[in-house]
Amino acid sequence: xxxxxxxxxxxxxxxxxxxxxxxxxxxxxxxxxxxxxxxxxxxxxxxxxxxxxxxxxxxxxxxxxxxxxxxxxxxxxxxxxxxxxxxxxxxxxxxxxxxxxxxxxxxxxxxxxxxxxxxxxxxxxxxxxxxxxxxxxxxxxxxxxxxxxxxxxxxxxxxxxxxxxxxxxxxxxxxxxxxxxxxxxxxxxxxxxxxxxxxxxxxxxxxxxxxxxxxxxxxxxxxxxxxxxxxxxxxxxxxxxxxxxxxxxxxxxxxxxxxxxxxxxxxxxxxxxxxxxxxxxxxxxxxxxxxxxxxxxxxxxxxxxxxxxxxxxxxxxxxxxxxxxxxxxxxxxxxxxxxxxxxxxxxxxxxxxxxxxxxxxxxxxxxxxxxxxxxxxxxxxxxxx
Numbered sequence: 001x002x003x004x005x006x007x008x009x010x011x012x013x014x015x016x017x018x019x020x021x022x023x024x025x026x027x028x029x030x031x032x033x034x035x036x037x038x039x040x041x042x043x044x045x046x047x048x049x050x051x052x053x054x055x056x057x058x059x060x061x062x063x064x065x066x067x068x069x070x071x072x073x074x075x076x077x078x079x080x081x082x083x084x085x086x087x088x089x090x091x092x093x094x095x096x097x098x099x100x101x102x103x104x105x106x107x108x109x110x111x112x113x114x115x116x117x118x119x120x121x122x123x124x125x126x127x128x129x130x131x132x133x134x135x136x137x138x139x140x141x142x143x144x145x146x147x148x149x150x151x152x153x154x155x156x157x158x159x160x161x162x163x164x165x166x167x168x169x170x171x172x173x174x175x176x177x178x179x180x181x182x183x184x185x186x187x188x189x190x191x192x193x194x195x196x197x198x199x200x201x202x203x204x205x206x207x208x209x210x211x212x213x214x215x216x217x218x219x220x221x222x223x224x225x226x227x228x229x230x231x232x233x234x235x236x237x238x239x240x241x242x243x244x245x246x247x248x249x250x251x252x253x254x255x256x257x258x259x260x261x262x263x264x265x266x267x268x269x270x271x272x273x274x275x276x277x278x279x280x281x282x283x284x285x286x287x288x289x290x291x292x293x294x295x296x297x298x299x300x301x302x303x304x305x306x307x308x309x310x311x312x313x314x315x316x317x318x319x320x321x322x323x324x325x326x327x328x329x330x331x332x333x334x335x336x337x338x339x340x341x342x343x344x345x346x347x348x349x350x351x352x353x354x355x356x357x358x359x360x361x362x363x364x365x366x367x368x369x370x371x372x373x374x375x376x377x378x379x380x381x382x383x384x385x
Contacts (some may be wrong), residue, residue, distance in 0.1 A: 006119050006375055007317070010368045017115045017367045020044060022093040024107035026245065028082030028100045030139035034059040037080050037110075041135050044114055049346035050121050053132070053177065055151040060137035060144065062153045064130055065120045071129025072385035075160040077333065078113035078141075079106045080141035081171035088358040103360045105165040108367065110135060112163070112347075120378060128382040132157060142185060142296045143187050144330040148359025159306055159381050160342040162333045163370065165353025166324070171366045174314045174373065175324030175346030178307040182344070183232075183260035184267050185296035185330030188274065190215060192242075193288040205249050209242055211285040212253040215277060216240070222273045227266055234260040234328055235270070260328040262299050297332040306343035309384065314345070319369055329355065347373070 029037050038059050045052060045063045053062040060080060077288045087094050087101040102108075117133045134153060138144030148154065164182075181287055192212045197205030211301045216237050235257070242253030261267040271293050278289045314321050324346050333344050347370050349362035 021111035031141040066130040067127025073130040074381040075132040077134040077162040078109040112370035116374035119375040145335040165349040168344035169348030173348035174319040180262040182300035184299040186259045187294035189292040190255040191251045208253040211287040303341035317372040
């Protein structure tokens with residue numbers, strides 16, 4: 001007897017998935033604080049008879065549905081953390097936690113993978129192997145994926161699939177692209193130390209504000225004059241702190257910001273460009289300058305074969321497949337792809353605002369499609385392996 005069709009089962013699940021998503025939305029928890037979120041997910045999985053995998057995680061949870069015991073293992077991943085943002089949507093199910101909000105749609109991702117778990121559990125006996133469901137903490141910190149890998153939750157997994165909602169894609173569409181899809185994320189702090197003095201007597205000191213301003217301007221030449229126009233990079237200074245009053249030159253200015261890249265070779269070169277600029281400003285202005293570099297997730301880089309599987313699975317559940325523009329936002333799903341092949345897609349959600357906006361919303365109609373997509377791509381990946 002063949003496996004039952006998924007579409008009818010998914011339609012029956014839709015009200016439950018919407019309830020789950022909105023429940024999560026009302027009680028957001030930020031990175032590494034997802035205690036109640038984890039407890040809720042555990043409860044929903046347990047009620048469905050889905051086995052919880054014993055891994056050493058403080059927050060986040062891993063579960064499995066198994067068919068053939070000697071078959072392959074593939075993973076579906078959802079992130080579960082929220083952001084420290086005050087919600088401004090006015091929705092009846094808006095966040096009830098002051099200063100915290102699911103402003104990136106991780107509640108949607110969680111509900112979608114739960115839906116896929118329910119669908120796959122309903123036909124467990126027909127599966128050609130094991131599907132592992134990873135509900136990952138701390139994606140917004142860029143470190144949760146590493147914690148999952150350190151826990152051993154990725155052991156034996158041959159392929160992994162994930163998604164991010166995409167507000168500017170309509171419900172019913174899915175963005176699928178081989179190769180780089182989201183950027184590598186790095187951060188920096190630059191401390192410019194001078195000698196403070198009266199603002200009217202600048203020659204008696206060493207002005208760190210002028211030196212910091214030169215650094216800000218010079219950093220923009222990294223992309224415009226050192227990176228090939230055939231490559232991609234963004235250098236943004238996002239904070240400047242220095243001085244306390246109008247008539248005193250401070251002794252210190254601190255700059256902070258981020259760098260986004262898609263190619264490994266470009267990413268590797270940029271810290272060197274920073275150091276050369278800093279050395280030049282140091283020589284020109286007499287300041288002491290230090291650089292701290294924070295290496296975040298690499299670029300999300302989709303496997304060619306799994307991308308094709310994603311296209312077929314998406315089409316099978318009635319989604320319109322489009323080729324998305326790469327996003328300069330980052331995703332720690334990329335850490336998984338450094339270890340095993342992976343495919344990450346953009347799910348159309350007809351949102352009104354971009355990620356991380358206090359009025360961010362999405363359309364729940366995309367939940368059923370997302371659960372179906374995950375279930376179908378899991379079945380296809382098990383068959384391929």
